[in-house]
Amino acid sequence: MNARFIAEVSSNHHRDPERCLRFIDVAADIGCAAVKFQLFRVTELFAPEILARSPAHRARAAWELPEDLLPALAARCRTHGMQFACTPFHLDAVRVLEPHVDFYKVASYELLWDDLLKACAATGKPVVLSTGMATLEEVLRAVAVLRAAGCASPELLHCVSGYPTPTRECNLAAIGTLRAATGCTVGWSDHSVDPAVIERAVLRWQAPLVEFHLDLDGQGEEFAAGHCWLPEQIGSVITALSRGAGADGDGTKVPVPCELPDRDWRADPADGLRPLHAIRQGWRPQT
Numbered sequence: 001m002n003a004r005f006i007a008e009v010s011s012n013h014h015r016d017p018e019r020c021l022r023f024i025d026v027a028a029d030i031g032c033a034a035v036k037f038q039l040f041r042v043t044e045l046f047a048p049e050i051l052a053r054s055p056a057h058r059a060r061a062a063w064e065l066p067e068d069l070l071p072a073l074a075a076r077c078r079t080h081g082m083q084f085a086c087t088p089f090h091l092d093a094v095r096v097l098e099p100h101v102d103f104y105k106v107a108s109y110e111l112l113w114d115d116l117l118k119a120c121a122a123t124g125k126p127v128v129l130s131t132g133m134a135t136l137e138e139v140l141r142a143v144a145v146l147r148a149a150g151c152a153s154p155e156l157l158h159c160v161s162g163y164p165t166p167t168r169e170c171n172l173a174a175i176g177t178l179r180a181a182t183g184c185t186v187g188w189s190d191h192s193v194d195p196a197v198i199e200r201a202v203l204r205w206q207a208p209l210v211e212f213h214l215d216l217d218g219q220g221e222e223f224a225a226g227h228c229w230l231p232e233q234i235g236s237v238i239t240a241l242s243r244g245a246g247a248d249g250d251g252t253k254v255p256v257p258c259e260l261p262d263r264d265w266r267a268d269p270a271d272g273l274r275p276l277h278a279i280r281q282g283w284r285p286q287t
Helices: 018-030 046-051 055-063 067-079 091-097 112-120 136-148 174-182 195-203 231-245 256-265
Strands: 004-008 032-038 084-088 103-106 128-130 155-159 185-190 207-216
Touching: 004 018, 018 032, 018 207, 018 231, 032 067, 032 091, 046 055, 046 128, 055 084, 067 084, 067 091, 084 091, 084 112, 091 112, 103 112, 112 128, 112 136, 112 185, 128 136, 136 174, 155 174, 174 185, 185 195, 195 207, 195 231, 207 231
Parallel strands: 004 032, 004 207, 032 084, 084 103, 103 128, 128 155, 155 185, 185 207
Antiparallel strands: none
16 A cells, blocks of 8 residues: 655744745655644633643744745645645634645544534535544544535544554554544554554555654754654655555456466476476477
8 A cells, every 4th residue: 555644744843934845845855745734823722721820831832833934835845746734723724724725634632623623624625633532432523523514525544642652552453443433534643653553554454644743853842752753764664665565566366477487387287297288398498
């Protein structure tokens, strides 16, 4: 399977336009199909009671993506033939993003917020929904909200909202559970930074979509938490999976070109000896 990879920039961009564009260039170089940013305002992300008591939460204002960068980011993605996506964290962000994004990504933390789901679906654009921390019943309800609001085919990402996620807690089998229960395409949103987890998600659980957090240099705001990949780490995973996909073929069971010289050297059904009777008498060793 040739999975689509989405590079999640999250808050690693430093509000620096050139750094933002470099994320897109690097994502293209390592084989991603899409790049995703986040659009939030801290005052519309956390309740005022939390912001009043927590300097750490107020400080996240320094992580906000400037809205005026959106046109340039979308244009840069398209020069690489990639999709541009963004996660809206407040209702007005859905409107701001609509002219620019190829799809909306709804974060796990907003899965319960019907108004946001409805606003994204009502645009007619595709919606990808992460399912971290959710029960199956909560996912089913969110999918029903999206479908009723106009998104006929939401895509889901099985996600574990642990930063980083221990390999033993990835629960990749939930990809199959979600697919069977919802009828949706279901991929994997990675926080494990473990190549074996991504390979297992794609090859064993047939995840057609993989999201991962990318940092350029270990200097991003979220890198120290331990859930972000560096380009050389994830690049080798994407390359290996893409190279392996070339071995799939079309599934028709016929001899392929490299086998043809040996077909006559199979055991003849008359006596069980190699090669077939038809070539025994005329065969001579090559000198």
